[in-house]
Amino acid sequence: MAALSLRRALLLLVGAAASSLVSAQTIVTGDGTVVAADEASVAPAASAIANTTSAPAALQLTDAVIANLTDLQLSNISLFAFQPESSEKPAATRRAASSAAPPVCKVFPGDAAYPSRLVWAVLDLLTGGALIETVPIGAACYPQSGAYNNTKCAAILAHWTESDTHAADPTSVMSPLFQGETCMPAAGAARGARCTLGGFPSYAVKISNVAQVQLAVNFARNSGVRLVVKNTGHDFLGKSCGAGALSIWTHHLKTIEYVARARTPAYSGPALRLGAGVEVHELYRAADKYNVTAVGGECRGVGVAGGYTAGGGHSPLSSRLGMGADQVLSVDVVLPSGRFVTADETTHPDLFWALRGGGGATFGVVTAMTVKVHPRMAFAGANFTVASGPDTNVSEALFWNATYAYWRKMPEYAARGSYGYSTVFPRGPPGAGYTWSMLPWLVPGMALAEFQAMVAPLLAEWNAMGLAVTPLWFEHDSFYDTWSKGNFPLEGVANSNLRTGSRLFPASVWEDSARLAALLGAMKSIVVEGSALIQYNINGKAPAGTPASATNTHWRDAVWYTIIGAAWSAGVSEAEVKTVNVRITDDWMGRLRPFGPGGYGNEGDVMEPDFGGAFFGTNYDRLLEIKRSVDPDDVFWAPTAVGSDRWQVSGQRDWLTLQTGKLCKRA
Numbered sequence: 001m002a003a004l005s006l007r008r009a010l011l012l013l014v015g016a017a018a019s020s021l022v023s024a025q026t027i028v029t030g031d032g033t034v035v036a037a038d039e040a041s042v043a044p045a046a047s048a049i050a051n052t053t054s055a056p057a058a059l060q061l062t063d064a065v066i067a068n069l070t071d072l073q074l075s076n077i078s079l080f081a082f083q084p085e086s087s088e089k090p091a092a093t094r095r096a097a098s099s100a101a102p103p104v105c106k107v108f109p110g111d112a113a114y115p116s117r118l119v120w121a122v123l124d125l126l127t128g129g130a131l132i133e134t135v136p137i138g139a140a141c142y143p144q145s146g147a148y149n150n151t152k153c154a155a156i157l158a159h160w161t162e163s164d165t166h167a168a169d170p171t172s173v174m175s176p177l178f179q180g181e182t183c184m185p186a187a188g189a190a191r192g193a194r195c196t197l198g199g200f201p202s203y204a205v206k207i208s209n210v211a212q213v214q215l216a217v218n219f220a221r222n223s224g225v226r227l228v229v230k231n232t233g234h235d236f237l238g239k240s241c242g243a244g245a246l247s248i249w250t251h252h253l254k255t256i257e258y259v260a261r262a263r264t265p266a267y268s269g270p271a272l273r274l275g276a277g278v279e280v281h282e283l284y285r286a287a288d289k290y291n292v293t294a295v296g297g298e299c300r301g302v303g304v305a306g307g308y309t310a311g312g313g314h315s316p317l318s319s320r321l322g323m324g325a326d327q328v329l330s331v332d333v334v335l336p337s338g339r340f341v342t343a344d345e346t347t348h349p350d351l352f353w354a355l356r357g358g359g360g361a362t363f364g365v366v367t368a369m370t371v372k373v374h375p376r377m378a379f380a381g382a383n384f385t386v387a388s389g390p391d392t393n394v395s396e397a398l399f400w401n402a403t404y405a406y407w408r409k410m411p412e413y414a415a416r417g418s419y420g421y422s423t424v425f426p427r428g429p430p431g432a433g434y435t436w437s438m439l440p441w442l443v444p445g446m447a448l449a450e451f452q453a454m455v456a457p458l459l460a461e462w463n464a465m466g467l468a469v470t471p472l473w474f475e476h477d478s479f480y481d482t483w484s485k486g487n488f489p490l491e492g493v494a495n496s497n498l499r500t501g502s503r504l505f506p507a508s509v510w511e512d513s514a515r516l517a518a519l520l521g522a523m524k525s526i527v528v529e530g531s532a533l534i535q536y537n538i539n540g541k542a543p544a545g546t547p548a549s550a551t552n553t554h555w556r557d558a559v560w561y562t563i564i565g566a567a568w569s570a571g572v573s574e575a576e577v578k579t580v581n582v583r584i585t586d587d588w589m590g591r592l593r594p595f596g597p598g599g600y601g602n603e604g605d606v607m608e609p610d611f612g613g614a615f616f617g618t619n620y621d622r623l624l625e626i627k628r629s630v631d632p633d634d635v636f637w638a639p640t641a642v643g644s645d646r647w648q649v650s651g652q653r654d655w656l657t658l659q660t661g662k663l664c665k666r667a
């Protein structure tokens with residue numbers, strides 16, 4: 001749509017809004033004056049919000065721009081206006097003022113009130129040609145899709161499990177389950193096979209400046225169209241897709257600037273200013289360039305200033321330097337009203353608190369943030385693999401005894417600043433054994449000799465059991481080398497038909513040996529029944545001096561963070577799919593909840609029964625209050641986000657919520 005010229009869009013407008021336009025070439029302005037409808041009269045407003053990549057915040061939508069458009073009496077221009085000040089007042093005042101019944105559902109394609117193509121063309125014009133009419137990533141593989149391209153299909157299939165493939169697409173997400181898997185790429189998709197949008201948004205704005213975000217937010221709020229924010233698409237719960245929605249695609253906001261001396265009431269020192277689209281590998285490379293250490297995830301492509309920090313953000317550095325959210329000094333955000341503000345300790349402090357851990361797609365669209373960085377430091381660590389099974393000399397009993405020995409020491413390691421990231425996978429059906437891979441275990445700032453001394457008692461305990469493990473030790477003088485030189489795995493994404501859930505276990509469980517034994521037994525039983533286990537031995541405390549944030553309170557006393565999950569084969573019966581899903585939420589999670597009431601919302605179970613308490617802890621009530629105050633009408637909505645329970649996606653089963661239906665208020 002980028003090719004739409006201003007002139008053509010105007011002509012389109014003329015066709016639809018003849019009453020305010022005398023002819024194709026003129027416009028009647030507010031005071032009745034007839035002016036030529038050409039670039040000279042309309043372009044100033046449009047060019048004032050044209051794009052830039054160098055300073056995204058330099059271009060903002062202002063009342064003056066809207067006034068210019070309004071003066072021209074272009075049809076539907078009110079669709080792009082800010083929320084009137086009166087409704088920015090506290091919720092109680094506003095409720096009394098507006099008597100009209102709120103809409104029951106977000107406007108959906110096919111509804112009479114859904115914006116016409118013409119109206120979308122105006123949005124495209126105003127955003128400088130940034131509107132994309134979306135096409136499913138897999139459409140290239142479907143002969144009947146209108147986007148068939150066998151070469152492209154082969155490339156998508158070859159790179160399907162790489163996060164870049166999905167981050168680079170306007171709508172693709174890495175948990176395709178929630179999109180409905182309605183257009184999965186497949187070699188030789190049968191002629192006639194259907195490829196539909198399913199849970200993909202209908203339109204996306206490819207963002208390069210703040211004004212475009214404001215236009216999209218205003219448009220969604222005024223038109224009633226569902227709004228989605230997509231950055232990289234890593235979300236585990238379907239939070240970055242949604243049927244019929246307009247998506248704000250932040251991936252291209254890539255600026256990284258070094259700030260030598262950032263100053264806030266709580267901090268004085270170096271920082272990095274990050275655009276919303278910056279990914280973990282980009283952050284780490286920049287930090288290395290500036291000779292500092294920055295906090296990000298363990299993987300390559302997660303969006304640091306997007307969902308990662310918004311949800312708390314765990315890191316290989318967390319046990320020493322805190323969570324991702326603990327690094328934030330200020331946040332630039334477009335609010336649900338369309339207004340652009342910077343929130344920090346002193347300005348908009350409630351918002352600043354909420355944006356650090358209170359979840360993505362809830363309080364607005366973050367366009368940039370400033371995060372503190374730390375001195376370059378050395379790292380020591382190790383990785384190893386323990387496998388049991390008929391082709392090994394490790395019995396299952398020995399495997400579990402060795403695993404228990406490690407699990408028992410988690411509080412001790414967490415207290416020393418350890419980050420232990422490992423996976424336990426069943427190697428096949430019962431009896432095939434298990435593989436436990438440490439990927440890696442490290443301590444920021446520790447020398448190798450000290451690290452080896454810390455690990456030695458565990459190795460000795462294993463030796464006494466008859467298990468010989470020879471770790472691969474490593475030592476690097478920077479985090480970038482530690483992270484990039486082969487000690488971390490490249491994680492595959494976009495598996496089909498996969499459901500996961502997560503739990504955080506507090507150190508207090510370890511103080512009661514009977515409870516600890518019960519927890520370890522429960523975890524073992526889940527893996528024995530076929531779950532994968534992704535586990536992190538971590539210390540989620542906030543470092544001294546960190547301003548209070550909305551980070552899930554369950555992170556703060558956690559020493560063990562776990563993700564469990566299972567997949568099912570394509571084409572199995574609905575009953576079998578239900579069995580797997582119910583087992584995860586009710587049975588497996590149910591066994592773990594008594595020991596760990598919290599889960600990590602960024603990697604949680606979309607069906608978590610008390611998602612507020614589990615994903616936000618004791619912060620939930622205050623977060624809900626802030627949500628209701630900045631977004632009383634729920635312009636922003638995402639499954640399991642704060643306040644999300646008053647809406648639901650229609651047509652869903654009670655054991656799994658996908659993003660494939662119309663979003664409606666709960667009865």
Ligand SMILES: Cc1cc2nc3c(=O)[nH]c(=O)nc-3n(C[C@H](O)[C@H](O)[C@H](O)COP(=O)(O)OP(=O)(O)OC[C@H]3O[C@@H](n4cnc5c(N)ncnc54)[C@H](O)[C@@H]3O)c2cc1C
Nearest residue numbers: 231232233234235239297298303306307313314360361366
């Ligand atoms: C392979 C893999 C590895 C991971 N590793 C880690 C890890 O090491 N540590 C960790 O803590 N987590 C990790 N995660 C989880 C990750 O933190 C979440 O998936 C996170 O939400 C991703 O954010 P995103 O912006 O990249 O993804 P998206 O899916 O694009 O967005 C996630 C959520 O944030 C919202 N959002 C995105 N950008 C913005 C914005 N600018 N303003 C407002 N809302 C926004 C979206 O609407 C959505 O609700 C991992 C996930 C995967 C799949």
Ligand SMILES: *[C@@H]1O[C@H](CO)[C@@H](O)[C@H](O)[C@H]1NC(C)=O
Nearest residue numbers: 040041044045048064065068
């Ligand atoms: C509004 O329009 C006037 C007249 O064309 C122009 O001079 C001015 O720069 C415009 N203002 C904005 C903010 O676009």
Ligand SMILES: *[C@@H]1O[C@H](CO)[C@@H](O)[C@H](O)[C@H]1NC(C)=O
Nearest residue numbers: 050051052053127128129208
């Ligand atoms: C937006 O920016 C891109 C990249 O600089 C440029 O190619 C494009 O022409 C710009 N579009 C408009 C409408 O200015």
Ligand SMILES: *[C@@H]1O[C@H](CO)[C@@H](O)[C@H](O)[C@H]1NC(C)=O
Nearest residue numbers: 140148149150151152153155
């Ligand atoms: C098909 O896809 C390839 C690879 O993305 C691209 O180079 C080519 O231009 C596409 N062909 C057509 C006809 O669009």
Ligand SMILES: *[C@@H]1O[C@H](CO)[C@@H](O)[C@H](O)[C@H]1NC(C)=O
Nearest residue numbers: 290291292293374375376377
């Ligand atoms: C990088 O940082 C370390 C730790 O602060 C310091 O010792 C070293 O001199 C710095 N190197 C350069 C090239 O500035």
Ligand SMILES: *[C@@H]1O[C@H](CO)[C@@H](O)[C@H](O)[C@H]1NC(C)=O
Nearest residue numbers: 383384385472486487488489
């Ligand atoms: C340690 O990690 C490296 C890099 O991922 C890998 O090549 C090696 O096989 C691992 N070794 C063990 C013992 O797990």
Ligand SMILES: *[C@@H]1O[C@H](CO)[C@@H](O)[C@H](O)[C@H]1NC(C)=O
Nearest residue numbers: 395396397398399400401465
């Ligand atoms: C595992 O531990 C149990 C309990 O301590 C012990 O009885 C058993 O002999 C151990 N088995 C192996 C193979 O180490």
Ligand SMILES: *[C@@H]1O[C@H](CO)[C@@H](O)[C@H](O)[C@H]1NC(C)=O
Nearest residue numbers: 392393394398465466467468
């Ligand atoms: C298993 O075999 C390896 C070498 O193949 C040996 O080092 C180890 O001690 C053996 N372990 C047991 C429990 O027999």
Ligand SMILES: CC(=O)N[C@H]1CO[C@H](CO)[C@@H](O)[C@@H]1O
Nearest residue numbers: 016017075076079116119223
């Ligand atoms: C929301 C709104 O005002 N939509 C209008 C936009 O303009 C078209 C064409 O005039 C109308 O049909 C819509 O009702």
